[in-house]
Amino acid sequence: MVMKAIQEHGDEDADSILETLLLYNALESSPPELHSSLEQSSPQEQPSPQEQQQIDSDLFSLDYDGSFLDGFSDLDSSNDEGIITSMAIERCGIDSSLVDLTDFISAAQISKAEDAQLPLEEKRTHIRSDYPEKNKRKLCEYSMLKRKRMVGHGNRIIGEDDEAIHLPNPMIGFGTPADLCQIHRSLPEAATGPPYFYYENVALTPKGVWSTISRFLYDVHPEFVDSKYFCAAARKRGYVHNLPIKNRFPLVPLPPKTIFDAFPLTRRWWPTWDERRKLNCLQTSIATAKNTERIMKALKDYDEDEMPPERVRRYVLHECRRWNLVWVGKNKVAPLEPNEVEMLLGFPRDHTRGISRKDRYKSLGNSFQIDTVAYHLSVLKEQFHNGINVLSLFSGIGGAEIALHRLGIPMKNVVSVEISEVSRNVVRCWWEQTNQKGNLYHLADVRELNADRLEHYISSFGGFDLVVGGSPCNNLAGSNRLHRDGLEGKESSLFYDYFRILDLVKGIMARYN
DNA sequence: AATATAATGACGCTGTGC
DNA sequence: GCACAGCGTCATTATATT
Numbered sequence: 001m002v003m004k005a006i007q008e009h010g011d012e013d014a015d016s017i018l019e020t021l022l023l024y025n026a027l028e029s030s031p032p033e034l035h036s037s038l039e040q041s042s043p044q045e046q047p048s049p050q051e052q053q054q055i056d057s058d059l060f061s062l063d064y065d066g067s068f069l070d071g072f073s074d075l076d077s078s079n080d081e082g083i084i085t086s087m088a089i090e091r092c093g094i095d096s097s098l099v100d101l102t103d104f105i106s107a108a109q110i111s112k113a114e115d116a117q118l119p120l121e122e123k124r125t126h127i128r129s130d131y132p133e134k135n136k137r138k139l140c141e142y143s144m145l146k147r148k149r150m151v152g153h154g155n156r157i158i159g160e161d162d163e164a165i166h167l168p169n170p171m172i173g174f175g176t177p178a179d180l181c182q183i184h185r186s187l188p189e190a191a192t193g194p195p196y197f198y199y200e201n202v203a204l205t206p207k208g209v210w211s212t213i214s215r216f217l218y219d220v221h222p223e224f225v226d227s228k229y230f231c232a233a234a235r236k237r238g239y240v241h242n243l244p245i246k247n248r249f250p251l252v253p254l255p256p257k258t259i260f261d262a263f264p265l266t267r268r269w270w271p272t273w274d275e276r277r278k279l280n281c282l283q284t285s286i287a288t289a290k291n292t293e294r295i296m297k298a299l300k301d302y303d304e305d306e307m308p309p310e311r312v313r314r315y316v317l318h319e320c321r322r323w324n325l326v327w328v329g330k331n332k333v334a335p336l337e338p339n340e341v342e343m344l345l346g347f348p349r350d351h352t353r354g355i356s357r358k359d360r361y362k363s364l365g366n367s368f369q370i371d372t373v374a375y376h377l378s379v380l381k382e383q384f385h386n387g388i389n390v391l392s393l394f395s396g397i398g399g400a401e402i403a404l405h406r407l408g409i410p411m412k413n414v415v416s417v418e419i420s421e422v423s424r425n426v427v428r429c430w431w432e433q434t435n436q437k438g439n440l441y442h443l444a445d446v447r448e449l450n451a452d453r454l455e456h457y458i459s460s461f462g463g464f465d466l467v468v469g470g471s472p473c474n475n476l477a478g479s480n481r482l483h484r485d486g487l488e489g490k491e492s493s494l495f496y497d498y499f500r501i502l503d504l505v506k507g508i509m510a511r512y513n
Numbered sequence: 514a515a516t517a518t519a520a521t522g523a524c525g526c527t528g529t530g531c
Numbered sequence: 532g533c534a535c536a537g538c539g540t541c542a543t544t545a546t547a548t549t
Contacts, residue, residue, distance in 0.1 A: 167529080202538060204528070235538080281537060288522050321535075356519060366538045396538095470538080478537035481525050517548070524540085531534085 165210045167203060171226040171236060177250040177375065178229065184246070191218035191242045194463065194509050195391070197502050198243065198376065198400075200368065200470035201495070202477050203236040206486045209476060210238055213487070216499045218242075223376075227369035231255045232262040233279040233324075233344045235369045237470075244379045251374045251406050255346060259326065262344060269327035271304075273313055279324050279336075282344060283479060284365030286335035287323035295319055299331035338364065345399075346370025346406075351430065352397060355422050363423050368399030368470065374407050380466065387412035387438070389461055391505065393446055393469030393498055394418065398427040400468040411438040413461045417446050417469075446497040451504050463509050467502050471495040 172179050199217060203210075203224050210222055217240045227235035232255070256262035258277045260270075295316055302308045308316070316333075319325065325333035336344075338360035342351050345367055352360040377400075380388065387410040392400050395418040404411055418424050424442050431440045441457070443449060458464065474480060475489025483489055 169530085200538095204537065206527070234536085236536085237538085280535095284538060285540090288520095290522065318535090322537090358519060362538090364538090368538095473538050474540090477539060478527065480537090480539040482540055484526080484539085515549085517546105519547080520545070521543080523542095527537095529535090531532105 164207065165214070165222065167224055167236075170229075171203070171224050172229055173223040173225040173239070174245045175248075176225075176229040177248075187242055188219045191220045193242055194465065194513075195502075195505055196241070196243055196380070196466045198239065198241040198373075198466065198468040199498060200237055200239050200373070202473045203238045204478055205473075205476040206484065209487045213238075213495060214240060216496070217502075225372055227372045228278045230371040230375065231344055231346065231369060232257055232259055233369075234281050235372070236281070237369075237372075239373075239376060241376065243376060247379060247382075248375055249378045251346070251371050251378075251403075255344070255371050263326060263340070266326045266328065269304075269329055269332070271327070273307060274317060274320065274327070276317075276320070279326075279344070280321055282324065282336070282341050282365055284362045286361055287319075287325060291319060291323055292325065292333055292335070295325075295333055296331055302331070304330055341365075344369075346374070347397070347399075347402060348430070351402075352426055354429075355426065359422050363397045363420070363426065366473075367396050368403065370399060370403050370406065373399060374403035377403055377409075377466075377468075378407055380404075381407050381409050384409055384465060386410070388465045389413045389463065390415070391457075391464045391467045391501070392416045393449075393467070393501060394471055394494070395423070395427060395469070396420075397423050398430055401427065402430070405434065405436075411436060413439045413441070413457075415441045415443065415457055415464075417443045417449060419444055419446075446494060446501065449497075449501055451508070454501070454504050455508055458505070458508050458512065463512060464505055467505055469498055471498050 170179075174183055174185070197217070199213070201213065203226075214220060214222055220240050220242060222238035222240045224236070224238050227233065227237070230250075259279060260267050260277070298312050298315060299308060302312075307313070320333060323335060325335060328334045338352060338357060339349055341361065341364045342349060345364060346369060347364070347367070352363060355363070388404065389412050390400070390404070392398075392414060395401070395416040398416070401411065401414060401416070416424075416427060418427070421444075424444075428440065428442070471494045472491035475483055475485050475492035476487070477484070487493060487495060
């Protein structure tokens with residue numbers, strides 16, 4: 001089918017080939033194919049000096065070398081697609097499913113397709129005649145046009161958000177510690193640092209959102225990762241970043257990977273007909289007492305080892321999945337406690353202690369999964385072992401800061417912007433409790449962070465090494481029944497401030513160097 | 514007793530995959 | 532056609548604080 005698609009479209013039109021393959025795939029039901037994980041062992045020396053947690057190199061003596069794909073960045077002939085396709089088959093095996101092949105080809109394509117073609121502003125701008133005042137997106141695009149010189153017209157018309165971005169399955173990004181499907185990527189020139197940037201948001205957005213985000217963030221393709229490959233709970237997120245992806249390493253100790261590992265006591269009460277081994281996404285609100293009460297009622301007539309009728313099982317399982325419930329007694333389920341959520345997300349125990357229960361769930365539900373993010377940020381350790389300057393936007397309860405800390409990367413200066421006073425207090429407390437040597441500067445609103453302030457920070461400590469943050473997902477997230485109105489929504493449009501600030505930092509840093 | 518803060522419970526719909 | 536997942540919002544009620 002791959003070959004057929006190539007014959008149909010010729011070697012050069014990679015997009016059409018992918019389209020065709022995806023179409024074939026939609027028409028056929030291809031058998032599920034497991035990813036082959038590499039089992040080679042070559043001890044990797046891990047720089048872990050003054051770290052309290054020693055890294056057990058035997059635990060992760062996997063080969064991170066992505067050499068099988070080393071040629072990718074150097075391919076430049078128009079015949080690449082054929083080569084890539086055959087490499088894909090070679091790599092994934094002749095029997096592998098089309099999904100695997102297309103994922104592979106897609107990942108390889110992205111790095112190539114991105115930097116070519118249109119000038120940046122051309123791609124990011126589709127409304128250029130009117131003078132926008134109303135929405136942030138237009139304002140941003142307008143300011144970009146003003147700032148950058150206009151280049152000639154492109155020859156390809158790019159429609160409004162119609163370049164659908166395909167979510168990979170399995171959602172492992174450029175590989176997890178256990179599944180090293182690593183690909184060498186070449187970033188578009190406009191995307192390269194300094195500074196490094198790392199942007200995060202929910203993977204399952206309304207259509208077109210991720211292509212817009214990607215277009216603004218210098219055409220870097222998002223890395224989609226589900227944190228279920230790092231911990232016991234799912235968390236499907238997209239990450240747009242310009243970090244290297246070679247030689248990543250995970251945090252130690254490794255977090256529990258299954259529900260039973262995380263909560264051993266639940267095993268005693270877990271019915272055989274509940275086959276869940278991972279939790280669903282940890283959200284900002286939990287089940288009510290009424291919910292769990294109804295479940296208890298539905299089960300009250302059945303013994304522990306007795307299988308309830310299918311109707312009852314279906315109801316109970318549906319509610320358990322919907323509300324992320326765990327078994328805590330005979331026929332009794334309960335939502336997770338705040339400190340249990342902290343543990344699953346990789347935060348120190350009682351990190352959010354002292355604020356209201358509701359606020360704990362909310363701030364945790366809005367946070368990073370630390371192990372996942374730290375895995376991506378781990379490549380900074382070698383480069384910044386003497387310390388790093390961080391601009392942390394939408395900091396929340398400090399997921400990025402904690403990831404860096406747990407990686408053993410000293411923070412020299414952290415400018416942290418967070419609207420919630422409660423969350424700022426959490427980070428401030430943590431900063432003091434962990435005896436951080438560096439300086440923490442707190443701001444409340446990203447919208448007030450202008451060029452003057454940035455200039456001041458950059459001149460005072462010599463630039464930011466990393467701009468990190470995840471902008472609000474309120475208007476993107478599936479759970480929002482009322483205002484899921486996309487990237488232009490009230491809160492989610494703050495993404496454009498992330499871009500605005502990042503772009504300012506890039507500009508100022510370029511002047512200083 | 515008035516006011517501030519916290520907890521409760523009900524509320525669809527989109528996108529994807531089989 | 533159906534199963535499933537999903538960093539959420541709001542009005543109302545309960546509890547805490549002044």
